[in-house]
Amino acid sequence: MNLRKMILEDATLIRRQQEWKKYRDDTWVVNARPLAERIFQEAAKHLTDSNHPLKAWVVKDRPSESEELVMLRLASHKLPIEHEGNKWVLEKGACLSVSKQAEGRVIVVLYPYSSEVRYHRQKEFMLTGPIEPMKLTERMLHAHLKELLFLANVTSIKAGAGSLVSNKTFRMRRLILKDFRNRQDLLRTSSKAALRQLYGKAVSLLFTAAVVSLAWIVGLVWY
Numbered sequence: 451m452n453l454r455k456m457i458l459e460d461a462t463l464i465r466r467q468q469e470w471k472k473y474r475d476d477t478w479v480v481n482a483r484p485l486a487e488r489i490f491q492e493a494a495k496h497l498t499d500s501n502h503p504l505k506a507w508v509v510k511d512r513p514s515e516s517e518e519l520v521m522l523r524l525a526s527h528k529l530p531i532e533h534e535g536n537k538w539v540l541e542k543g544a545c546l547s548v549s550k551q552a553e554g555r556v557i558v559v560l561y562p563y564s565s566e567v568r569y570h571r572q573k574e575f576m577l578t579g580p581i582e583p584m585k586l587t588e589r590m591l592h593a594h595l596k597e598l599l600f601l602a603n604v605t606s607i608k609a610g611a612g613s614l615v616s617n618k619t620f621r622m623r624r625l626i627l628k629d630f631r632n633r634q635d636l637l638r639t640s641s642k643a644a645l646r647q648l649y650g651k652a653v654s655l656l657f658t659a660a661v662v663s664l665a666w667i668v669g670l671v672w673y
Contacts, residue, residue: 474554474583482556482583483520486548489591490522503609504602509545519549522598524563527608533567541565544602546594548586555580557630558594562605570605572626579630597625 487508494506509521523545531539544563550556560575577594600621604612612618626632 471554475550477583478518478550478554478556482548482550482586483518485586485588486520486591489588489595490520490546493522493595504606514552516552517550519547521545521547522595524598524602527606529565529567529607531567531607539565539567541568541607544598544605546598548591550583551580553580554583556583556586557581558586558590560594560597560601560625562601563607563609564605565607568605568607568611572629575601575625575628576630577628597628601625 487510490508494508496502497504497506505525506522507525509523510519511521512518524543526543527541529539529541530537533539542564545561547559547561548556549559556578557580558577560577561573562570562575564570564573575597577597578590600615603609604615604618604622615621
């Protein structure tokens, strides 16, 4: 192998990756982050204007130099419930987060209400896998906000834990299945099952072909 050619090809690949990452970062700054901030601020205002029991505000954070997030957080509450000698229990607010990862892609994560007296099967729901910032749309965020309101309703003790929500169990299961990681696990399991089924069919066909061939040979010899 030509060592010089290999090194030049690798350098070209790295430059292209860096250019693509810069494009993602620029798209996050110009499109994805302002879009998430605007939609979340509108949602927080509508919750306040409509006198909704669950208030919200927008949080902007930068966990690291290359990571950034915009979050719509619903208010936490103190519940008059005794627990471990304390007469009050803190119910931490649900939230919807749009995060830019180190490589420039974006993920959307949903967090339920939680407290020391109420546990959930999942601590968060990854509603999208790593996507390009330009694929984040207003329609997508509105759909995720709908999921946030549903999850807040069914997981908040203050809200009544969704006692009047229709199809609550079905919608929770659907939300669990919408988690990107669960979908990946399901796809892997389905792929393995399909491969096992295909392997079983192949073995069965080979066995049948061997039996027919043997029967034909035995019949031919007998004749």
